[in-house]
Amino acid sequence: MKSMLALHGGVPVVSEPWPQWPAWDEHTEEAVLRVLRSGRWAISGMSTGAPSEERRFGEAFADFVGVPYGVPVVNGSAALVVALESLGVGFGDEVLVPGLVWVACASAVARIGARPVLVDIEPDTFCMCPSSAAAVMTSRTRAILLVHLYSSLADLDAFLALSEKTGVPIVEDCSQAHGAKWRGQRVGSLGSVGTFSFQNSKLLTAGEGGIVVSKHKSLYNALQQLRSDGRRWRRGPSVEGFPDLEEVGEWQGYNFCMTEFQAALLNERLQHLDEENERRAKNALLLESYLADIGHVTLIRRRDGRVTCPTFYHLPFKIDPVGFGGADIDTIRLALQAELGLYLEPVDPPLNKHVLYQPRLSRRFNTLRKTELDVRCFNLPRAAELSTTCFTLPHHALLAHSTAMRNIAEAFEKIKRHFFKL
Numbered sequence: 501m502k503s504m505l506a507l508h509g510g511v512p513v514v515s516e517p518w519p520q521w522p523a524w525d526e527h528t529e530e531a532v533l534r535v536l537r538s539g540r541w542a543i544s545g546m547s548t549g550a551p552s553e554e555r556r557f558g559e560a561f562a563d564f565v566g567v568p569y570g571v572p573v574v575n576g577s578a579a580l581v582v583a584l585e586s587l588g589v590g591f592g593d594e595v596l597v598p599g600l601v602w603v604a605c606a607s608a609v610a611r612i613g614a615r616p617v618l619v620d621i622e623p624d625t626f627c628m629c630p631s632s633a634a635a636v637m638t639s640r641t642r643a644i645l646l647v648h649l650y651s652s653l654a655d656l657d658a659f660l661a662l663s664e665k666t667g668v669p670i671v672e673d674c675s676q677a678h679g680a681k682w683r684g685q686r687v688g689s690l691g692s693v694g695t696f697s698f699q700n701s702k703l704l705t706a707g708e709g710g711i712v713v714s715k716h717k718s719l720y721n722a723l724q725q726l727r728s729d730g731r732r733w734r735r736g737p738s739v740e741g742f743p744d745l746e747e748v749g750e751w752q753g754y755n756f757c758m759t760e761f762q763a764a765l766l767n768e769r770l771q772h773l774d775e776e777n778e779r780r781a782k783n784a785l786l787l788e789s790y791l792a793d794i795g796h797v798t799l800i801r802r803r804d805g806r807v808t809c810p811t812f813y814h815l816p817f818k819i820d821p822v823g824f825g826g827a828d829i830d831t832i833r834l835a836l837q838a839e840l841g842l843y844l845e846p847v848d849p850p851l852n853k854h855v856l857y858q859p860r861l862s863r864r865f866n867t868l869r870k871t872e873l874d875v876r877c878f879n880l881p882r883a884a885e886l887s888t889t890c891f892t893l894p895h896h897a898l899l900a901h902s903t904a905m906r907n908i909a910e911a912f913e914k915i916k917r918h919f920f921k922l
């Protein structure tokens with residue numbers, strides 16, 4: 501029965517496997533083996549005489565983004581912590597955070613003693629709304645944590661103007677937009693600092709990992725010391741058998757150092773990022789044109805000439821239930837998932853309703869701070885609305901052959917027909 505939904509035991513639209521993520525090849529294998537055999541597995545290990553993979557990656561990724569400095573760290577959450585601290589943000593300060601975003605953006609702010617102020621999002625991009633942000637700024641606001649979420653970029657023009665006017669710096673979290681361009685410039689180069697995650701699902705990955713990039717030399721010094729317990733690269737040539745790091749102690753740091761294995765993976769996979777982004781973008785636009793013919797399904801992405809190179813991470817489908825006989829979003833998601841044989845992630849709830857963001861459960865915070873961190877004072881109606889009308893396609897599906905885009909559209913069509921006939 502071809503017309504029966506795969507969810508109900510029918511034949512699925514797609515039977516071929518989807519591309520694997522993370523992707524790798526023999527060059528990736530060689531890169532990891534090279535580190536293994538070099539005997540140096542961390543930047544705190546003794547020099548082999550050759551530059552460390554971590555240092556090379558810091559330079560290569562900063563160069564890719566178009567800024568002079570990059571400091572790799574263990575993960576994207578740590579990147580946010582050191583980015584904020586390098587800007588002097590700390591106890592008693594407020595940081596603007598989008599109301600719908602991965603929980604790490606809020607918990608990183610809370611972790612350093614500051615208060616995340618949750619700001620509602622734009623209804624058509626999933627990114628922080630500039631006028632809502634301006635409305636909640638106070639004399640305590642010390643940073644704007646701007647996140648490029650899913651397949652949209654935040655309105656950088658509006659936020660750069662707001663930052664200029666108020667003197668409050670922007671931390672640009674690009675963990676979902678590696679390689680995207682705004683008016684020809686890579687994201688991560690527009691704010692005071694840019695942060696990235698290289699967690700398993702991201703567009704560039706080492707399983708775990710992160711980096712902070714900046715155009716400011718003074719921040720580079722701070723970032724280095726924050727990531728390696730107050731140490732930084734020693735000046736002068738590297739001497740085999742001796743440490744590359746010198747003890748400075750101008751900043752109270754952490755051990756947030758990325759291993760040489762992670763950095764070697766990233767150095768190798770960075771070579772593929774632009775090409776993979778291009779393939780994803782081509783397929784996303786193809787899929788969008790097919791969906792336009794079907795109706796009641798649209799993609800949430802910023803359609804704006806200022807986005808000169810879009811990236812597609814999770815691609816949100818916005819569902820108009822009218823076209824699906826009023827079926828609820830999760831039923832449609834599960835039905836499509838069964839047709840495609842592919843996990844489709846729901847959109848996160850807003851942070852004021854998120855089960856993973858509950859600072860009151862933690863003994864890190866005293867009673868006074870818990871009151872300050874209480875999310876019940878935030879009202880995020882646009883985030884709430886969008887989270888219940890969308891679900892997402894993972895980016896590796898966009899690395900498939902273009903015929904797979906036709907299959908996704910066909911699966912939507914089949915589900916629509918089914919719910920109409922019910």
Ligand SMILES: *Cc1c(COP(=O)(O)O)cnc(C)c1O
Pocket residue numbers: 575576577578601602604605647673674675676697698699708709710
């Ligand atoms: C993944 C992600 C993070 C956290 O990165 P980790 O490497 O998982 O710590 C932070 N911000 C955004 C927007 C993310 O997508």
